[in-house]
Amino acid sequence: MGIGGSDMYRQQILDHYKNPRNYGEIEDPTFSHVGENPMCGDTIQMDVVLDDDEETIEHVAFQGDGCAISQASASMLSEKLQGVAIDDLQEMDRDDIIDMLGVDISPMRVKCAVLAEKVAQDGADIYFGEKDIDMTSTEEDD
Numbered sequence: 001m002g003i004g005g006s007d008m009y010r011q012q013i014l015d016h017y018k019n020p021r022n023y024g025e026i027e028d029p030t031f032s033h034v035g036e037n038p039m040c041g042d043t044i045q046m047d048v049v050l051d052d053d054e055e056t057i058e059h060v061a062f063q064g065d066g067c068a069i070s071q072a073s074a075s076m077l078s079e080k081l082q083g084v085a086i087d088d089l090q091e092m093d094r095d096d097i098i099d100m101l102g103v104d105i106s107p108m109r110v111k112c113a114v115l116a117e118k119v120a121q122d123g124a125d126i127y128f129g130e131k132d133i134d135m136t137s138t139e140e141d142d
Protein backbone atom coordinates (compact mmCIF):
# COMPACT_ATOMS: atom_id res chain seq x y z
CA MET A 1 0.00 0.00 0.00
CA GLY A 2 1.11 3.53 -0.62
CA ILE A 3 1.43 6.38 1.77
CA GLY A 4 -1.59 7.98 3.40
CA GLY A 5 -3.71 10.09 1.15
CA SER A 6 -2.15 8.73 -1.99
CA ASP A 7 -5.46 7.45 -3.36
CA MET A 8 -6.79 10.98 -3.42
CA TYR A 9 -3.68 12.15 -5.22
CA ARG A 10 -3.87 9.26 -7.65
CA GLN A 11 -7.42 10.29 -8.48
CA GLN A 12 -6.33 13.87 -8.90
CA ILE A 13 -3.62 12.76 -11.35
CA LEU A 14 -6.14 10.73 -13.34
CA ASP A 15 -8.55 13.64 -13.38
CA HIS A 16 -5.90 15.99 -14.75
CA TYR A 17 -4.88 13.35 -17.29
CA LYS A 18 -8.44 12.84 -18.52
CA ASN A 19 -9.48 16.49 -18.28
CA PRO A 20 -6.28 18.46 -18.80
CA ARG A 21 -6.48 22.11 -17.72
CA ASN A 22 -5.18 24.81 -20.03
CA TYR A 23 -4.68 22.33 -22.85
CA GLY A 24 -3.95 23.87 -26.23
CA GLU A 25 -2.00 26.69 -27.75
CA ILE A 26 -1.81 30.37 -26.86
CA GLU A 27 -2.16 32.59 -29.92
CA ASP A 28 0.63 35.03 -29.14
CA PRO A 29 2.69 33.73 -26.21
CA THR A 30 5.65 35.57 -24.73
CA PHE A 31 7.53 32.33 -25.29
CA SER A 32 6.79 28.80 -26.36
CA HIS A 33 9.05 25.81 -25.96
CA VAL A 34 9.04 22.06 -26.57
CA GLY A 35 10.77 19.24 -24.77
CA GLU A 36 10.84 15.50 -24.79
CA ASN A 37 11.44 12.60 -22.53
CA PRO A 38 13.91 10.58 -24.61
CA MET A 39 13.08 7.42 -22.70
CA CYS A 40 9.74 7.25 -24.50
CA GLY A 41 9.78 10.04 -27.09
CA ASP A 42 6.85 11.84 -25.47
CA THR A 43 6.82 15.60 -25.99
CA ILE A 44 5.24 18.58 -24.28
CA GLN A 45 4.94 22.13 -25.53
CA MET A 46 4.48 24.92 -23.01
CA ASP A 47 3.20 28.34 -24.06
CA VAL A 48 3.68 31.11 -21.51
CA VAL A 49 2.40 34.67 -21.35
CA LEU A 50 4.23 37.07 -19.03
CA ASP A 51 2.92 40.37 -17.70
CA ASP A 52 4.13 43.67 -19.18
CA ASP A 53 7.07 43.81 -16.76
CA GLU A 54 8.05 40.29 -17.78
CA GLU A 55 8.30 39.31 -14.14
CA THR A 56 5.10 37.39 -13.53
CA ILE A 57 3.45 34.53 -15.37
CA GLU A 58 -0.05 35.44 -16.48
CA HIS A 59 -1.11 32.41 -18.43
CA VAL A 60 0.22 28.99 -19.33
CA ALA A 61 -1.07 26.48 -21.86
CA PHE A 62 0.39 23.14 -22.83
CA GLN A 63 -0.09 20.42 -25.35
CA GLY A 64 1.55 17.12 -26.02
CA ASP A 65 1.41 13.41 -25.80
CA GLY A 66 2.50 11.29 -22.96
CA CYS A 67 1.73 9.16 -19.98
CA ALA A 68 -0.65 10.08 -17.19
CA ILE A 69 2.17 11.39 -14.99
CA SER A 70 3.64 13.71 -17.64
CA GLN A 71 0.28 15.05 -18.78
CA ALA A 72 -1.14 15.46 -15.28
CA SER A 73 2.06 17.17 -14.18
CA ALA A 74 1.83 19.61 -17.11
CA SER A 75 -1.85 20.26 -16.38
CA MET A 76 -1.27 20.86 -12.67
CA LEU A 77 1.76 23.02 -13.39
CA SER A 78 -0.20 25.13 -15.87
CA GLU A 79 -2.60 26.01 -13.04
CA LYS A 80 0.04 26.41 -10.37
CA LEU A 81 2.14 28.83 -12.44
CA GLN A 82 -0.57 31.42 -13.02
CA GLY A 83 0.47 34.56 -11.13
CA VAL A 84 3.84 33.11 -10.13
CA ALA A 85 7.03 35.17 -10.46
CA ILE A 86 9.30 33.96 -13.23
CA ASP A 87 12.12 33.77 -10.64
CA ASP A 88 10.05 31.35 -8.59
CA LEU A 89 9.54 29.14 -11.64
CA GLN A 90 13.30 29.06 -12.15
CA GLU A 91 13.82 27.97 -8.55
CA MET A 92 11.46 25.02 -8.78
CA ASP A 93 13.02 21.59 -8.70
CA ARG A 94 11.96 17.98 -8.90
CA ASP A 95 10.92 17.93 -5.24
CA ASP A 96 8.40 20.70 -5.88
CA ILE A 97 6.92 18.68 -8.73
CA ILE A 98 6.78 15.47 -6.70
CA ASP A 99 5.12 17.42 -3.87
CA MET A 100 2.63 18.84 -6.34
CA LEU A 101 1.77 15.37 -7.64
CA GLY A 102 1.59 13.99 -4.12
CA VAL A 103 2.55 10.41 -4.97
CA ASP A 104 5.69 8.35 -4.80
CA ILE A 105 7.41 8.53 -8.16
CA SER A 106 9.86 5.82 -9.21
CA PRO A 107 13.20 7.06 -10.57
CA MET A 108 12.14 6.06 -14.08
CA ARG A 109 8.99 8.14 -13.86
CA VAL A 110 10.67 11.23 -12.43
CA LYS A 111 11.58 12.19 -15.99
CA CYS A 112 7.90 12.04 -16.87
CA ALA A 113 7.01 14.14 -13.84
CA VAL A 114 9.52 16.92 -14.44
CA LEU A 115 9.16 17.22 -18.22
CA ALA A 116 6.72 20.16 -18.17
CA GLU A 117 8.70 21.97 -15.49
CA LYS A 118 11.94 21.62 -17.46
CA VAL A 119 10.26 22.83 -20.64
CA ALA A 120 8.84 25.92 -18.92
CA GLN A 121 12.17 26.71 -17.25
CA ASP A 122 14.19 26.25 -20.43
CA GLY A 123 11.63 28.28 -22.38
CA ALA A 124 12.14 31.16 -19.94
CA ASP A 125 15.94 30.79 -20.02
CA ILE A 126 15.94 30.88 -23.81
CA TYR A 127 13.62 33.89 -23.87
CA PHE A 128 15.84 35.79 -21.44
CA GLY A 129 18.97 34.83 -23.37
CA GLU A 130 20.40 32.57 -20.68
CA LYS A 131 20.29 29.38 -22.70
CA ASP A 132 20.61 28.51 -26.37
CA ILE A 133 18.97 25.18 -27.14
CA ASP A 134 16.33 24.06 -29.62
CA MET A 135 14.61 21.49 -27.50
CA THR A 136 14.61 20.40 -23.90
CA SER A 137 15.44 16.84 -23.00
CA THR A 138 14.99 15.28 -19.60
CA GLU A 139 18.05 13.17 -20.38
CA GLU A 140 20.36 15.83 -18.93
CA ASP A 141 18.51 15.53 -15.67
CA ASP A 142 20.26 13.24 -13.23
Ligand code: FES
Nearest residue numbers: 040042067070112
Ligand atom coordinates in the same frame (compact mmCIF):
# COMPACT_ATOMS: atom_id res chain seq x y z
FE1 FES B 1 6.63 9.22 -21.74
FE2 FES B 1 6.03 9.31 -19.22
S1 FES B 1 6.20 7.55 -20.44
S2 FES B 1 6.58 10.98 -20.48
